[in-house]
């Protein structure tokens with residue numbers, strides 16, 4: 001057994017695997033240590049009953065960088081995206097419904113059922129979001145420009161690093177300048193609240209509520225809170241689904257992405273060990289020198305990258321006193337609030353929606369994301385419950401049925417239904433505990449779908465429920481936050497994970513952050529892993 005490596009990666013989430021692959025491709029001897037029985041982090045497929053496989057947490061792809069797909073040659077390792085058309089379906093209590101997707105004519109006709117004005121405005125709204133996304137996306141491929149005037153003792157930089165910051169700052173400036181007259185609205189989108197933006201663009205509540213769900217995914221924020229605009233943008237970025245912002249399924253579930261990444265990494269010479277939880281990051285003379293595993297094994301390396309959250313990396317894996325007190329205090333301020341839950345179901349038949357009936361064949365209502373979120377008021381009320389420390393009385397649900405296009409996940413004729421639930425707050429009111437609420441709240445979510453598709457509850461054969469607490473326990477995601485830290489402006493770009501430390505480096509020399517905790521944050525992007533590897537190679 002080798003005990004000496006160039007680089008050890010703590011955590012085999014998709015970013016850890018991407019980071020490892022890039023480092024090994026450059027000739028480094030790399031070991032990935034994963035605490036779970038398999039790699040993949042929040043992007044894993046699991047059999048919940050014989051013959052029924054689900055994407056346990058993450059379930060759709062859009063943001064994965066084309067650079068990562070190509071550099072790791074992921075299609076050769078089994079990665080295949082299955083497009084969705086239509087990509088969304090919103091059933092409404094009054095018996096109407098809204099279908100939307102890459103088919104512009106269909107989307108126009110569907111929105112026009114609610115408002116002719118909105119049908120005309122929608123392509124312009126999409127075009128604007130595309131312009132903003134195209135302005136922002138290049139900035140995700142490198143460390144963010146850090147122009148914050150921090151005290152020198154917080155972060156010392158060489159003149160070469162300072163010059164790089166200036167060049168990145170120039171690229172940021174130029175990218176934003178590219179928005180021209182639209183810059184004020186762009187800044188509002190990047191920093192402000194989603195609701196006023198949607199209210200200005202559209203009049204139909206059904207359309208606004210459908211779009212607004214993108215703004216609250218993974219956040220414990222109401223749609224009227226600043227920061228939700230960026231989450232809205234985040235969810236229309238990326239091309240991995242086949243077209244901009246159209247999220248796709250991955251054949252075999254999201255685990256197929258990370259299995260492909262693992263195969264690519266191993267092909268480059270990476271060693272991967274599962275069931276290998278790191279108990280401590282070791283340092284010698286102020287430099288990261290290796291790890292001690294839970295089983296007592298000690299492994300040495302010239303450098304380490306952590307795929308774990310900043311809280312786990314800095315507060316749990318490093319001994320007290322290893323970091324400057326001001327840095328430790330800042331880590332304790334990171335916002336991990338979260339209100340997301342996942343329910344995965346095996347069902348004997350498709351949901352038969354009253355407003356668009358049909359269950360014998362897959363219909364347009366089954367292929368995309370099904371939004372149980374009929375009005376903006378419904379979303380605000382659902383948030384109010386969570387804010388008071390209770391799971392929403394009427395929760396917001398996003399259902400996906402991957403078996404509508406992927407035949408590898410369930411026996412013929414049967415289906416997988418995945419429900420992403422907001423708002424289910426990690427922090428509950430006094431006296432409440434998720435272990436007691438889990439089953440009852442899942443029943444409430446299922447009943448909410450049943451109101452629109454009366455055959456739904458009776459069709460369920462097996463279920464897997466992940467409360468925010470389960471998400472934390474299973475994936476070591478602090479506070480159950482699906483993005484390894486909230487995606488609000490104060491925790492994005494040069495502020496992620498902390499001001500002064502957004503270039504994947506940390507106050508411990510030789511220790512880097514390579515996961516969603518770092519720029520550009522959460523989602524299955526591969527960006528933090530790739531960027532971190534390139535920065536490490538620069539240093540090493």
Ligand SMILES: Cc1cc2nc3c(=O)[nH]c(=O)nc-3n(C[C@H](O)[C@H](O)[C@H](O)COP(=O)(O)OP(=O)(O)OC[C@H]3O[C@@H](n4cnc5c(N)ncnc54)[C@H](O)[C@@H]3O)c2cc1C
Pocket residue numbers: 010011012013014015016033034035036039040041042043056057058059060061062063276277278279307308309312317340341342471474475476477481482483484514515516517521522523524525
């Ligand atoms: C319920 C849910 C739904 C989501 N839906 C989507 C979606 O549809 N599309 C999308 O793009 N994104 C989605 N996301 C977000 C996305 O999955 C994450 O942002 C992304 O997986 C983060 O990847 P990562 O590699 O940075 O970290 P993670 O996936 O969090 O992986 C970190 C890894 O480190 C390991 N680890 C931690 N501590 C240690 C230790 N001490 N020793 C060894 N190993 C350790 C963990 O076990 C884990 O495997 C979702 C997330 C969740 C939770």
